[in-house]
Amino acid sequence: MTANLSAIFYLISGILFILALRGLSSPETSRQGNFFGILGMIIAITVTFLSTGNFSTGFVYVLIFLLIGGLIGAFIAYKIPMTAMPELVAGFHSLVGLAAVFVAISAFLNPEAFNLGSQGNIKLSSLVEMSIGAAIGAITFSGSIIAFLKLRGIMSGSPITFKGQHYVNLLLSLSIIVLIFYLCKTQSDSIFWIIIGISFLLGFLLIIPIGGADMPVVISMLNSYSGWAAAGIGFTLENTALIITGALVGSSGAILSYIMCKGMNRSFFNVILGGFGATEQSSLSQNKDRKPVKAGNAEDAAFLIKNASSVIIVPGYGMAVAQAQHALREMVDTLKKNDIKVSYAIHPVAGRMPGHMNVLLAEANVPYDEVFELEEINNDFANADVAFVIGANDVTNPAAKTDPQSPIYGMPVLDVEKCKSVLFVKRSLSPGYAGVDNELFYRDNTLMLFADAKKMTGDITKNL
C-alpha cells in the first residue's frame, strides 16, 4: 500500500473518531457513534498492517500480543461494576500513557523502522516530538496510577503535602525541558532515559497532593494528558489519525476539567496545587454542633414522601459507596405507582468522575429523561414537596450562596432548602469533603435519616 493511500485511510479513521464523539451529543445517537469509533480503529490497524507489508513471523507475534491485550480488556469491560468506573478510567489512562512511553522508546532505539533517521542521528524535530510524547506519557502513567490507587481506596484519599512541593515540581518540569534541549544536541541514550525517569517522578508528585473529592478534575486532566501524549507520538510517526485523535482527546479532557472546576467554583490551578480540605476545618463548625437536629426513622420519611405530590432526588457519592442506586429505583417505582412525580437532580461534581451519577442511575434502569442537570432543575425545588438527598452534602449547602467566609462560597449548589421538606440520608453529622458544616441539617423542615443509604432506602420502601 502506498504511503499516500494509507495516509488517506488514516484521515478517514480520524474522521470516524470525530463522528464517534459527535454521537455522544444524545443517548439515541451514542451507540452509532461508538460503532464509528470501532470502525475507525479497525481501519487504522488494518492499514498499518498493509502498509508495513510484513507478514512474517513477527506478524504472528503482533497478533498474539494483540489478542492477549484484547482478551484482558474484554474481560475487564464485562466484569467491572459501574461504581468502579472512575478507577477503571484512571487505570486505562495509565495504559495509554505507558504505551506512549514504550512506542517512543522503540522509536528512539530503532529510528530506521520509523523513517526518522539512524540511531545517534535522529531528525531533530522527531527527537523533540518523541521526547515530549514520552515525557507526557510518563507523567500520565504515574499520575494515573496514583489516581487509581486513591480511587480504589488502596491509598488514602487525603492530600499528601510537604514543604516546597510546588518548587520541586517546577524544578522537575524545567529540568525536563533543559534535558530535551541537551538530548537534541547530544543524541545521548542516557539523557533520554533520565527524561523518562524524571517524568515518572513528576506525574507521581503532581497527583499526591490532590484530595479524593477533587478526583473528577484529576481524571479529566489525565484524560487530557493522555491525548497530548498520543498527539506527540502522532507527530513523530507522521500519522494523521493519531494527531487528530490526540487533539480531540486532549481538548475533551481539558473541557471536562474546566466544567468540573466550574462546578466547584475553583480555579484549575487551585485544584492542581492541591491540599484543599486538609486544613479548612473552621472553628465555626464546632460551635454549631450544639444545635439540635431532627432525626427520623424510615417510617417518618415514608409518611412525608407518601403525602408528597412531587419528589426530587439528589444523589451523591455516598449513594455510589453504599451501592444504593437499585434500592433507590425500587423506592421510586413504588412512588410512581402512587402517582407521585419523581425527578433526579445531578450536580456537575457529584461522584468521582464527570457523569458518574448518570451512569449509576442508568445502570439501575432509571430512564435518562427523568434525570436533570443543575441548571435544568434548580428552579423546580421551590415547587417540590420533598427533596430526598442521598449521599450528597456539600453540593446542597446554602452557605455557598450566603456565607462569603465559607470555603465553598460561590460554588453552584442545588437549592434543596426551597423544598417544603428535606430528607437527608447520611451516616452521621460529619461535614462533607470541604470540611464545612451544612446549616441545612439544623433547619426545621429538615429530617435527618442516619443510616446506610441502601438499608434506609429499602426500609422506606417497605413503609410506603
Place this chain on the structure above:
Amino acid sequence: MEIDPFIFRLSIFILSIFIGYYIVWSVTPSLHTPLMSVTNAISSVIIVGAIIAGLSGDSKSIFNTSSIFGFLAISLAAINIFGGFLVTQRMLQMYKKKRKINKHDS
C-alpha cells in the same frame, strides 16, 4: 521556498483541537463518563506506532529491545481498545428512555 510538511501536520493538529472543542461542548453532560471511556479507547490508536515497532525486527531476530517494547505497547493499547469500546458499549446500552407505561405525570 517549500513549506515543511511539519506545518501541515501542525495545521491538522490545531484544526482538530478546534473540532474537539466544539464537539465536546455539544456532548450531553449525562454522557460524560462514556465520553471519557471512548476517548480512552480512541487514543489507543497509538497501537499503530506499537505495531510498526513490533514488526521492526528482521526475520533472524524478531525480538530486539525495540520490538519488545513494541510488543508490550501492543498489548497495553489492545487492553484499552477492547476494554474502552466494550465498556462504553455496555454503558450506552443502559441509557434508556422512559417507557410509555410509566407516564403518569401530567
